[in-house]
Amino acid sequence: MKAFTSVSPRSLPDAVTALSRARQQGQHAIIVGGGSDALALIKERLIAPDLVVRLTGIRQLDGIARDSNGLxxxxxxxxxxMARHDELRRAYGVLAQAAESVATPQIRNAGTLAGNLAQRPWCWYYRNGFTCFKNGGNTCYSAAGENQFNAIFGGGPSFIVHPSDTAPALVALDATFRIVGPKGERTVPAAQFFTLPTVNPARENALEDDEVLTSIHVPAAKAGMRSLYHKVMDREAWTHAIVSAAAVLRMDGNVCRDARIVLGGVAPIPWRLTEVEKLLVGQTMNDALIDRAAAASTTGARPLRNNAYKVPLVQAVVGRALTDLRA
Amino acid sequence: MSPTISRRRFLEGTGAAVVATTIAGPSGAQGTADITGTPPHAPGARTTRISLTVNGTARQIEVEHRWTLAETLRDHLHLTGTKIGCDRGECGACTVLVDDTPMYACSQLAIWMDGRHITTVEGLSANGQLDPLQQAFIDHDAPQCGFCTSGQLMSAKALLAANPAPTIDEVRAAMTGNVCRCSNYAHYTEAVLAASRQTDRRRV
Incomplete structure (x- = not known):
């Protein structure tokens, strides 16, 4: 690795100051949580930071707090x-399950929620140093290349899939992200935090270089809320989703009062199935409805040469998620 | 192999002889190189002195900021039981316990470990006695080539500390992050169960 300086500020203002100062001095500064993704990027020479600002020593950014509006x-x-937190497991199963499905115990022990949400894509062209959109180039090699793991929704001009498991869960829960930078604080709904390649093909979210994703708020669970996260991988463990579904339903007996279905692994952002949700709301959950919802889940999909297999897989995962939630 | 000469020491000795010959040349007029000492810091690299506890012993070391915990343990503290397989957080050979929690030592910087307690595979045995896990690994032929074994041991150690009687599925889940290219997973799982207090074989 190229030599760099690592600092571990004790407070959020100190972290923001360190990032701003580095930027003013023309240095390349990066933010690090658990470190797994950042060190991999540095070792692969995809980034060469002068300054590494590590946030895990900032107490106020670590922990889960309850208030009347949620967590x-x-x-x-x-x-x-997160995966072992009692209330998350009980009331927000989709998020606890998503957190527990990430990578391996070693990575979950180090890895942070903000780091999981802001991790860079794992498209093999990007990770192997091709000068694609993500590496400062002006093309996406997966579009006409080895694209079996790439997007079937929302692709173009980059066809990456968003790799985070917690991201679809947080979009499904209507979470809000708090962001702090040199200009102050702003909050962004989860669905607006993640940005399509048409906004900027080099990036995956709305964070500026000197901004910190400080906390995530999930609203209080409503009565009748049930949720789960289903993740399908090309092996049983230790990889990203090729398709996943975060499903949050509010049930009144057998009747669905509210629904959020958000897919992972299929688009450059967590992919919300608004039309499927509309189809479910107000209806009695039965096999016929679930079949219709599953069939509708891939409306508008545009598979690439090698990833059409994801289309029936999405339908199966959505069908399975709804069937399990009905039970 | 003689117990007094390890493979590592043999290779180091051979390497030193080659280096000495090369540097000294036929005249033998020049000095020999010390290749076993701590390498100097790279010119211009930022360094900081950190304090950490390794296998119960307090250590202080001046680390370059870019040094990973894995290379610091191996190259500078000479604890070579921790292996570097992929060096990118994928294989698990470098797994150590950081404050009793398994982590990939290749994916942590040494400077981040200031004040932390690190346990490596060298810290498992005590007073010349193998840890029961180590003995179970031997008894169940868990290692084949052995390269992933120290990492497997550290994940298993953390599991049994938290859950002394795990089910087979819990063992598999806890060891997900340790890849074995010999694919000897079944023996690793058996060995961990044997070392655990899991006595209900129906759960196995």
């Missing part, structure tokens, strides 16, 4: 801590 999860809370 606030600090951005530096580890995925392992």
């Amino acid at each position: 606030t999860i600090g951005g530096e809370t580890t995925l392992a801590a």
Whole structure:
């Protein structure tokens, strides 16, 4: 690795100051949580930072706090801590399951929620140093290349899939992201945090270079809310989703009062199935409705040469998620 | 192999002889190189002195900021039981315990470990006695080539500390992050169960 300086500020203002100062001095500064993704990028020479600002030493960013409006999860809370948190497991199953499905115990022990949400894509062209959109180039090699793991929704000009498991869960839960930078604080709905390649093909979200994703707020669980996360991988463990579904339903007996279905692994952002949700709301959950919802889940899909297999897989995962939630 | 000469020491000795010959040349007029000492820091690299506890012993070391925990343990603290397989957080050979929690030592910087307690595979045995897990690994032929074994041991150690009687599925889940290219997973799982207090074989 190229030599760099690593600092571990003790407070959020110190972190923001360090990032701003580095930027003013023309240095390349990066933010690091657990470190797994950042060190991989540095070792592969995809980035060459002068300054590494590590956030996990900032106490106020670590932990899960309850208030009358829901839960606030600090951005530096580890995925392992989320997966074992009683209230998350009980009331927000989709998020606890998503956190637990990430990578391996070693990575979940180090990896943070903010880091999971802001990780860079794992498209093999990007990770192997091709000068694609993500590496400062002006093309996407997967479009006409080895695209079996790439997007079937929302692609173009980049066809990456968003790799985070917690991202679709948080969009499905209507979470809000708190972001702090040199100009102050702003909050962004989860669905607006993630940005399509048409906005900027080099990036995956609305964070500026000197901004910190400090915490995520999930609203209080409503009565009758049920949720789950289904993740399909090309092996049983230790990889990203080729298709996943975060499903949150509010049920009144057998009648669905509200629905959020968000897919992972199929688009450059967590992919919300608004039409499927409309089809479910107000209806009695039965096999026929679930079949219609599953069939509708791939309306508008545009598979590439090698990833049409994801189309029936999405239908199966959505069908399975709804069937399990009905039970 | 003689117990007094390890493979590592043999290779280091051979390497030193080659280096000495090369540097000294036929005249032998020049000095020999010390290749076993701590390498100097790279010119211009930022360094910081950190304090950490490794296998119960307090250590202080001046680390370059870019040094990973894995290379610091191996190259500078000479604890070579921790292996570097992929060096990118994928294989698990470098797994160590950081404050009793398994992590990939290749994916942590040494400077981040200031004040932390690190346990490596060298810390498992005590007073010349193998840890029961190590003995179970031997008894069940868990290692084949052995390269992933120290990482497997550390994940298993953390599992049994938290859950002394795991089911087979819990063992598999806890060891997901340790890849074995010999694919000896079944023996690793058996060995961990044997070392655990899991006595209900129906759950196995």
